[in-house]
Amino acid sequence: MNELDQLYQQVILDHSKRRIGSPLVELTEGLLHGESHQHNPICGDQIRVRVELDDQDHFTSMSWEGDGCSISMASASVLAEMLPELTKEEFLGKRDYFREMMRSKGNFEPDEDVLEDAAAFVGVSKFPARVKCAMLAWVAAEVAMHEAHK
Amino acid sequence: MHTMTGQPEALEALTAGEVERIKADFEILEHQVNGVDVVYLDSGATSQKPRCVYEAEQHYYENANAAVHRGAHSLAVEATEIYEQARETVAEFIGARTNELVWTANATEALNLISYSMSNASLGRGGEAAARFRLGPGDEILTTELEHHANLIPWQELAFRTGATLRYVPITEDGALRYDLLDELVTERTKLVAFTHVSNVLGTITDTQKFVDAARKVGALTVLDGCQSVPHLPVDVKALDVDFMAFSGHKMLGPTGIGALYGREELLNAMPPFLTGGSMITVVDMEHAEYMPSPQRFEAGTQRIAQTHGLATAVAYLDEIGMGRVAAWEEHLGAMLYEGISKIDGVRVFGPADAQRIGTVPFEVIGVHPHDVGQYLDSRGIAVRVGHHCAQPLHRALGVNSTTRASTYLYNTEADIKALLEALGSVREYFGV
Secondary structure: OOHHHHHOOHHHHHHHHHOOOOOOOOOOOOOEEEEEEEEEOOOOEEEEEEEEEOOOOEEEEEEEEEEOOHHHHHHHHHHHHHOOOOEHHHHHHHHHHHHHHHOOOOOOOOOHHHHHHHHHHHHHHHOHHHHHHHHHHHHHHHHHHHOOEO | OOOOOOOOOOOOOOOHHHHHHHHOOOHHHHOEEOOEEOEEOEOOOOOOOOHHHHHHHHHHHHHOOOOOOOOOOHHHHHHHHHHHHHHHHHHHHOOOOHHHEEEEOOHHHHHHHHHHHHHHHHOOOOHHHHHHHOOOOOOEEEEEOOOOHHHOHHHHHHHHHHOOEEEEEOEOOOOOEOHHHHHHHOOOOEEEEEEEOEOOOOOEEOOHHHHHHHHHHHOOEEEEEOOOOOOOOOOOHHHHOOOEEEEEOOOOOOOOOOEEEEEOHHHHOOOOOOOOOOOOEEEEOOOOEEEOOOOHHHOOOOOOHHHHHHHHHHHHHHHHHOHHHHHHHHHHHHHHHHHHHHOOOOEEEOOOOOOOEOOEEEEEEOOOOHHHHHHHHHHOOEEOEEEOOOOHHHHHHHOOOOEEEEEOOOOOOHHHHHHHHHHHOOHHHHOOO
16 A cells, blocks of 8 residues: 555545534533534634533543544544543543554554544554544534533 | 737647757756656756756856956956946846846845845835835735745835835735735835745745736835746736736856846945945945945845856756746646646646646645655655745635645656556545545
8 A cells, every 4th residue: 555545544434424413513512512613724624512511521422523634534424423421531642642653653553443433544644744633523523622621 | 029018919829849849958867766757847946057047057067167346367357347247138028127126045045135225224224215215113014925035024024114004915815916906905015015926835826916006006115026927938027018027047047146136227236235235335444434326235245156157058958948938838838737636536636627737736635734745756756846935924814734736847848747647536536634
C-alpha cells in the first residue's frame, strides 16, 4: 500500500461518509451532558460534539455535527461508535494511546482491541499536517466531557 | 514596460522553449516530491526563487555586509549603496520615484503602516500637515468583500481605534465586484478606499480606474493591494494613479521578509511615522525628536539589506524577460486552467467566467473536501493551496468554507496544467464519490 492509501484506508473513507453519530441529537433528561465546539483555523474545519454521561461516569452517547476533511469527519464517526459505554477513565486511556499513535510518524503498530476502527488512523501519523484533523473530534469530546453537567 | 496600467497589452507570450529555459533557473523545480517531479502551482502563496536571487544575497554577505546609513567605513558605504540601489531598481519597476518606495517586511506591514500612521495622525501627531490622515466618528473607510485579510483587518482596527466606520463593496455570488454600487458607497464621508488589484483567491483583475475615479471625486485616499499584481502584470503606479500600493517580495521571486509600500511623495512626507527609533530621526533630545523625510522616516532600526538586494535581483530578472510577456503567458495558463477545470465532471470553478484573470483559479471537487483534494494532488507531486486563503468573507459570499486554488508563475509549463487537469479527473473516483 502506498502512503496515500495508508492515509485513506477504506475504513476511513467509509466512516467519512457514514458519519456515525451525526447530526446532533436531543438531550436525554436525567443524564449529564456537555458540548464543545472545536475549530482548526488552518483549514477551517469545525466540529460540535455533544456527549452524555450517566451518574457512574459512563458515556451513554456522543453526537456531533461538523464540516471538514475526510480524516476529521471519519475520526468523529469512529469515536462516536466507540464512546458509548466507555468510562471517563477508559476514554482518557484510549485518547492517550491514540495521541501516542498520532505522534509516532508511522512507527506504531496499534492494538486493534484498544482502538477498534481508530487503529486505521495509523497512516495519518505519517502526515504531520493531518494529525490535527484526526485529533479534532477527540479534543472536542474531552472538552465536552469535562464540561458535562446536568 | 513601465507605462502600462496593469491591464496586460497584447504582447507576445513567452514561448514554451523560453519557459523551459526559465524553469531551469529554479533549482527547486528540478526536485522530486513523493517520487515524482514537482508541479508547483502555489505561487500565489509564495513564488520559487531563481538561483541569481539567493546568490545575490550570498554575495552581499560575503562581500559587503554592514549596517546601512551609518558608519564611515568602506563596507558600510558599499552596503548603503546596494541598499539604495535596490530601492531605485524596485521603485523604477513599479513606475515610482526612488524616495516614494518604503521598505517593509511584507505587504501586511505596509498596509499596517498606513493604518497606524493614520491612527497616529488621528491622535494629533504630525500636526496640521497630517490633517488629511485624521479619522474620527462620521468618517468612513471603504474596502471590498474579496480582500485578503491583510487588506481588511488593518482597516477594521483603524476604524475601532478612531471611531470611523468601515464599509465594503460587496461581490456577486460569482465573485464579481459590485462596481455599480461604488457611486452609492463612496460619499463625502469616505476618507480612504482600499482595494486589491488582483484577487488572491479568484485571480480576477480589478478595474482600478472605477475605484480611483470614485475616490478622487470625494478626495479620498486610495490604497491598492498589489500583492498579486506586481508579480504577474506590468504595474505602473503613476498610470494607475493610486496614492499607495503595498506588495511583497516573496511572491515575485524575491526573498521572504522584504516588501514595500509605495506612496506619493507629498503624502509620505506628511504622514506621522509608524515604527520609531534609530535611523529615522534628525535631532533627538530627551523630550522629543524630529523625523527624516520619506522613505527613511518609515525605516526605523537596522534594515533587511540582503533581502532588498535579493528582491532587486528578482526584479531585474523579471524586467529582462518583460512583464508584458509574463502576463501574456500567465493569461494563457489561467485560461487553460479555468476552461480545463470547468470541463471536468464533478468539479466546479469559482469566479466570473468573463473576467480578466491571472493564472490563479480556485475550484471545488464536489463531495471531496479541499484538504483531501490537496493531499491527493500532493501524492502526485502537485502543490496547490487549500483552505480559505486568508479570505474568509469572500468564501462566505461564495457559499463555501474553503476551496482548492491553483496558481501559476512564469516558470509553469503547459505540462504542469495538464498534470493538474489529469489528476483532478480521478479525485472523485479515488474518494469513492
